[in-house]
Structures are given as C-alpha cells and as structure tokens.
Amino acid sequence: MLHKLFKMPKRHVGLDIGTGGIKLVELEGRTAKPRLKVWAGAPLPQGIYRESQIGDGRALSDRIRELVAKSGVSTTYCVSCMEGQHVFNRFINMPAMSKEEVLEAIKWDAEKYLPYAPEDCYLDAVILKGAPGVQEMKVLLVAAGRKIVDAHAAVLQQAGLQPVAIDFGALALGRALLDGSAQKNRVILDLGAGSTKMSFFKGAIIAFSHTIPFGGNHITRLLQDELGLSWEEAENYKARQTDLLAGRGEDLTEVENMRKLLRLAVGDVKREINRSLAYYQSRNREEPLSQMIFTGGGSLLPGLKEMLLADLDLQPVVADLSRTVAYGPGFAKTSLQSLSPLFGTALGLALWEGKA
Numbered sequence: 492m493l494h495k496l497f498k499m500p501k502r503h504v505g506l507d508i509g510t511g512g513i514k515l516v517e518l519e520g521r522t523a524k525p526r527l528k529v530w531a532g533a534p535l536p537q538g539i540y541r542e543s544q545i546g547d548g549r550a551l552s553d554r555i556r557e558l559v560a561k562s563g564v565s566t567t568y569c570v571s572c573m574e575g576q577h578v579f580n581r582f583i584n585m586p587a588m589s590k591e592e593v594l595e596a597i598k599w600d601a602e603k604y605l606p607y608a609p610e611d612c613y614l615d616a617v618i619l620k621g622a623p624g625v626q627e628m629k630v631l632l633v634a635a636g637r638k639i640v641d642a643h644a645a646v647l648q649q650a651g652l653q654p655v656a657i658d659f660g661a662l663a664l665g666r667a668l669l670d671g672s673a674q675k676n677r678v679i680l681d682l683g684a685g686s687t688k689m690s691f692f693k694g695a696i697i698a699f700s701h702t703i704p705f706g707g708n709h710i711t712r713l714l715q716d717e718l719g720l721s722w723e724e725a726e727n728y729k730a731r732q733t734d735l736l737a738g739r740g741e742d743l744t745e746v747e748n749m750r751k752l753l754r755l756a757v758g759d760v761k762r763e764i765n766r767s768l769a770y771y772q773s774r775n776r777e778e779p780l781s782q783m784i785f786t787g788g789g790s791l792l793p794g795l796k797e798m799l800l801a802d803l804d805l806q807p808v809v810a811d812l813s814r815t816v817a818y819g820p821g822f823a824k825t826s827l828q829s830l831s832p833l834f835g836t837a838l839g840l841a842l843w844e845g846k847a
C-alpha cells in the first residue's frame with residue numbers, strides 16, 4: 492500500500508483510475524469468496540489521466556463523481572491504486588525485522604534504496620517472506636513522489652470520496668487473479684491503454700514487476716494516423732476488427748500498410764516482454780515460469796496473445812475473476828467473464844484488507 496490515509500472502515504469500493512477509463516467495484520459478504528455487488532466503468536477522454544499522472548484534475552474528479560452516483564455503491568470509502576512508470580518498486584533482501592524497522596532502515600539509507608529523498612515521497616514496505624526467527628526476508632519497497640500521490644488523493648476527495656488507501660496496482664491484480672493455494676510461478680501481463688505491466692508471482696507472492704511504456708493508446712494512435720480517423724473512430728475500429736494483426740500478402744493498400752506497422756509495433760513490445768522474461772528467469776533459474784495470465788483491455792485484440800506467446804514455453808491463461816469472486820444476484824456467468832479483462836485491478840482494490 493502506497494499511502495494509508497484513514498483508519499480502515501468496514502466497507503470500501505475499489506476504484507481503478509486507468510489511462511483509458513475508470514472502473515469501480517463493490518463487494519458484499521466477508522467470506523473467502525465475496526459476491527460482486529456493483530461494477531461500473533466509464534471511459535476517460537485523452538489527456539485527463541495518464542499512468543498515474545493527472546492531466547486535468549477537475550475533469551477527472553467530475554467523471555469519478557458521475558460514475559459513483561450512477562453506480563449506486565453504498566459507501567464513499569475507497570481504495571485506489573497507482574502503477575506504471577511513476578511508481579518506483581524494488582525487491583530487496585533484509586535481515587528479519589518488523590515493517591516499521593524496515594521503513595526506518597530505508598529512510599536512514601535512502602540514497603542507497605530510493606530515487607527520492609525520503610521527505611519527497613510516500614514509501615511503503617511489504618514483507619514478502621520470512622517469519623520471526625528466519626534470518627533473511629524478502630521485501631518489496633514501493634514509493635511514489637509526494638506531489639503525484641497528494642494530487643491523486645485530492646482528486647478522490649473532490650469527487651466526494653474518502654480515500655482509505657492507495658495501493659500498488661500489481662498487488663491488486665495478484666489479489667484478484669491468483670488464488671492463495673496456487674503454487675505455480677506465473678506472470679500477469681496487464682495490457683492497458685497507457686502501458687503494459689508485467690507482474691511476476693511465485694505462488695501468490697509477488698517477485699518482480701516491470702512496466703513497458705506501450706499500451707492500447709499507441710495502437711489507437713497508429714490507426715488514427717494511418718487511416719485518417721478521429722480518436723473515437725479509431726477506438727471503435729479497433730474494437731470491431733477481428734483480424735487487425737493478420738497478414739495478407741504484400742498488398743500495399745492503406746489498411747495493409749497499417750497492419751504491417753501494427754505488427755512491427757507489437758513486435759517491439761514482444762521483444763521488451765521477452766527481455767523482461769529472460770531477466771527474471773536468469774535470476775530464478777530453479778523456479779521456471781509456467782503461465783502467462785492475460786488481462787487489461789488490450790488483451791482483447793484478436794491475435795495478440797498468440798503473437799506475444801509465439802516461441803515462448805508458457806501456457807496462456809485468460810484472466811477470470813470468477814476464481815476470486817462469486818456472482819451476486821443478477822450477474823450472469825458470461826457477463827463476469829467479459830468483465831474480467833477490464834475489472835481485475837478494481838476487484839483487487841475492492842479485496843484490499845489493509846494487508847499487502
């Protein structure tokens with residue numbers, strides 16, 4: 492958790508402010524598998540928010556307020572998150588100690604661990620392994636600039652919400668998509684509008700996280716430029732096509748040229764993904780990854796998963812929220828499946844319990 496703002500209330504909603512849209516989830520029931528009570532989403536026009544950076548705070552808080560009012564959620568307490576390139580994360584080993592002692596130690600030696608001066612950032616430490624008596628433990632450090640976090644919290648308050656905590660997006664996704672019993676080593680690939688997030692997990696414990704600065708917006712822009720479309724037209728075109736990445740010989744029509752550029756762009760992302768996988772595997776040789784879990788709206792692009800997985804020995808898994816949440820009354824199983832790529836982060840935030 493990046494920033495805990497208030498004492499934990501009884502209930503809260505999970506609010507994922509993404510570059511492409513806002514998503515809201517409220518759960519009911521406190522069992523191991525709570526029920527989905529409310530889910531709601533609204534697109535965000537370009538320029539309002541991009542990867543944790545606020546472009547237009549007033550417009551953003553207005554959109555959030557409208558979505559909250561329309562959705563019918565029963566509380567104004569919320570947990571949101573920050574992620575992507577403006578959130579620093581680092582995995583370190585430390586002698587066994589309490590979280591407070593970790594934070595104190597990091598602050599004393601900030602230059603060694605953080606890209607910020609301690610007074611300029613919010614910092615949290617998540618103890619990943621180790622119990623009393625164990626010599627060494629693994630710790631995830633998460634930090635973000637004070638200004639960017641304060642601006643985020645201010646937008647939520649302007650929208651009439653009471654922020655309880657600001658989480659790290661990768662932790663939220665792990666909570667939503669991985670069940671605790673899972674022993675496999677997996678990577679969650681979140682193909683968002685602004686960027687692609689890779690989060691590596693050993694069982695349900697996060698082990699590494701990396702952001703690639705390429706998302707669905709880049710594809711939309713490419714379509715816009717190549718086909719002379721408005722942003723909205725390009726977004727609709729993208730969602731309607733079933734064979735955008737397919738090759739059709741050397742025909743140099745406008746559309747074929749656009750396809751070729753798109754395949755080149757996806758090829759660049761694939762190289763980045765492969766580099767990150769190779770780096771992770773080289774440091775975890777004895778624990779090979781077995782699955783790649785796809786999430787984020789960008790994963791809906793037909794043919795993309797196949798292209799990204801080509802020559803990788805990883806089983807593809809499509810994110811399925813029904814593993815962690817039950818259907819509330821009025822939700823069909825199919826509707827939950829179609830929500831899965833878009834609402835993973837919001838669900839993970841709704842599942843937040845004040846623990847990492």
Ligand SMILES: Nc1ncnc2c1ncn2[C@@H]1O[C@H](COP(=O)(O)OP(=O)(O)OP(=O)(O)O)[C@@H](O)[C@H]1O
Nearest residue numbers: 509510511512683684685686707787788789791792
């Ligand atoms: N059917 C579809 N086919 C292709 N792309 C799609 C489809 N539906 C949505 N997208 C794309 O998914 C992206 C939005 O996904 P998502 O909601 O996961 O992003 P976000 O969370 O807002 O962004 P980020 O996580 O990068 O901040 C947009 O680029 C959108 O064009």
Ligand SMILES: [Mg+2]
Nearest residue numbers: 509510683836
């Ligand atoms: Mg997202």
